[in-house]
Amino acid sequence: MLIKNTKDQFGILSKVLHWIVALLIIALIGLGYYMVGLSFYHPWYHDSLTIHKSLGMMALFWGSLKVLWTIYSNPPGLVANLPLWEVLAARTVHIIFYCMMVAIPSMGYFISTSAGAGISIFNLFDVPAIIEVNKEMRDLFINLHCYFAYGTGGLIVLHVMAALKHHLVDKDDTLIRMFWQRQGY
Known part of the structure; x- marks a missing residue:
């Protein structure tokens, strides 16, 4: 399997980055949703916040790497014969995903x-604060962080539904291209 993308296939690095970032984002949205229901005095509040911050910094690292890799590696085109609305929808959702995978954890930071x-x-090392933000900016980031995360969660549901539609209804290679394939099949 090739490391870099080709015009028809995602390379191994694109696939690995896709699944690392996807799993981190899904875990973060789920944990964030759980956290907003906890009171400050709940026994799990502080631990869940610590885990959320650690995973968020991992998401920022891996998401930034994914964005840079996508720019560098030129991903394969969409499958042939898609209607214009599907092409536009796919490109729009991907652009929003790339923006959100950097913006949401940056705001969390x-x-x-x-x-x-x-x-x-994870109590292993610290990511230092590089700038302090005032209360108004912090409050704005809290709101945007939350709303963007919920919006991204909705886009993930649409993304998965679209991939399943391509696989089950259209019977094209859209979904298969993001999984590992055995050679010779």
Whole structure:
């Protein structure tokens, strides 16, 4: 299997980055949804926040790497014979995903470091605060972080439904191209 993409296939690095980022984002949205229902005094509140911050910084790292790799590696085109609305929808959703996979964890970083303290990553090392943001900016980032995450969750559902539609109804290679395939099949 090739590391780089070809005009017809995703390379191994694109597939690995896709699934790392996808699993991180899904875990973060689920954990974030759970966290907003906890009170400050709930026994799991602080631990879930620490895990969310650590996973969020991992998502920022891997998501940024995915965006850079996508720009560098020129992903394969969409499958042939798609209606124009599907081409436009696919391209729009992918652009939004790439923006959100950097924007959402970046906002989380600025929320978490707004008082000047860094973020501990699983108590292994700290990501330092690079700038302090004022209360108004922090509050704006909190709202955007939440709304963008929920919106991204909705787009993930549409993305999965579209992939399943291509696989089950259209019977094309859209879904298969993002999985590992055995050689000779």
